[in-house]
Amino acid sequence: MKLAKRAEIDAFFAKPSPAVLGALIYGKDRSQVIERATGLARQIVADINDPFNVSVLTDSDIEADPARLEGELQALSMMGGRRLVRLKFFSEKATLDKAVAATLKAHAAGEFNRDAFIVIEAGGLGGDSSLRRLADSDKNLVSIACYEDETGDVVRMARETLSANGVALTSAAMDIFAQRLPKERGIARQEIERLVLFIGPGSHKTLNENELLDFLGVEPEASLFKAAQDAFGGRMKPAQAGLRRAFAEGEGGADAMRALSLHYNKLKLLKSLLQKGMGTKEAARAAGVFWKDENDLLRQAQAWHVDTLDALAADLIEADKLCKSTGMPDALISERLYLQIAGRAARAGL
Incomplete structure (x- = not known):
């Protein structure tokens, strides 16, 4: 039954x-x-x-x-x-x-x-x-x-575990935490237990949303965009680490490919603007580069050759198709391309 x-x-x-x-x-x-x-x-x-x-x-x-x-x-x-x-x-x-x-x-x-x-x-x-x-x-x-936990199930599991350890979150903090927890129960439970250790078991402390952000760090999607930037910057290990962290928090291969494609388009636009004679500051601003990433992307734009970037377009499209195909190992497909790009960037002098 x-x-x-x-x-x-x-x-x-x-x-x-x-x-x-x-x-x-x-x-x-x-x-x-x-x-x-x-x-x-x-x-x-x-x-x-x-x-x-x-x-x-x-x-x-x-x-x-x-x-x-x-x-x-x-x-x-x-x-x-x-x-x-x-x-x-x-x-x-x-x-x-x-x-x-x-x-x-x-x-x-x-x-x-x-x-x-x-x-x-x-x-x-x-x-x-x-x-x-x-x-x-x-x-x-x-x-x-056993289906993926609904938000209510996640909140219930988090509250029960926190209460059993003598700690808690405010309602606002719990809303943020529940949205950030990965969908897979085993990893979600690990994150809850890690939060307990962060607060201090038996401390009877209640964290508010600002205190919780110190524990959460960056969003999973932010991890993907940083991983894409690291890949195009030739930083293989940080790219792989950021990618796997995002996967552990519920992101998929298709999400990783979206981040990679967005960075690719930004880099191509930046390089095109620089080749047209636009100043570095103006080009970076026009390409939508965040000021903290400006120096890194300008180095990438100088190191990546136009022909190499153009040839990469076909690989991005093919990997994106495979990631969206039923039964394909999307995480492995996207990770392989991230590492290949990081390798090409390193060979380009980055």
């Missing part, structure tokens, strides 16, 4: 029904999947690391030995009582999905050890997944989808 409402999910996690023999927890937010699966596992057995009472399998194990899952579900606990089987299933192979679904269906029907509880952690299963359809419909199984 499918559990969708927070209240029913929380109720099940607090006290799993004895009639339920397994749970499928799936979704693109892998950290949330693992967090929920681990929480449920702890409700089934006292020690989730007990090698005699807990079995952990992967999709590779099942593919190598199709009977392995059935054997684990038939096994009895050495000490008596409940036994836990954890299956980390992130395969996209339809044949494997069907095979696991068939074994799970038999277990739900009571054909194996009824004291064995199975928790399956899976990726973003589509509506055509046999495993998902079975868990959604069988009364002896539950399915829980």
Whole structure:
């Protein structure tokens, strides 16, 4: 049966029904999947690391030995009582999905050890997944989808963690913090815990919005624009670091390509204005260069050759298309181009 409402999910996690023999927890937010699966596992057995009472399998194990899952579900606990089987299933192979679904269906029907509880952690299963359809419909199984956290979920998680550590944020500061948190739950939780350390656990201090900005630093989008500037300036390590920080905070490859293209256009315009005889200050202002970046971009405009910049246009367009194509590793595609540009800039003397 499918559990969708927070209240029913929380109720099940607090006290799993004895009639339920397994749970499928799936979704693109892998950290949330693992967090929920681990929480449920702890409700089934006292020690989730007990090698005699807990079995952990992967999709590779099942593919190598199709009977392995059935054997684990038939096994009895050495000490008596409940036994836990954890299956980390992130395969996209339809044949494997069907095979696991068939074994799970038999277990739900009571054909194996009824004291064995199975928790399956899976990726973003589509509506055509046999495993998902079975868990959604069988009364002896539950399915829980893990979507990206809504703002309300993020605020709730942040408030609970801050309160547990004796610190807090004002309402205005919390609004800012919630908007800045990454979408992926595992990274969001790390940021919340980092904020706790910044405030001071047990200090009973409440941060306002101005104090919070000291912790937040620059916006993720600002990190991308700085990374693009570093790339065209031949600073490979800072470019890569800024890019990865932005990715960790929820930005994607398409966002990175937008920042790179905007810097490229600004640099081309600046170079064109300088070649027409315009003064450096006037050219920088006309190209929309921020005064703090003026010296750096003027150096870039002098070092990059027009032909090299023109040739780069095709690479930018191709990488942007790939980043927007379904199934392509957009972060890796954009990062590769950032590093290639940084390398060309370094060879140009920057």
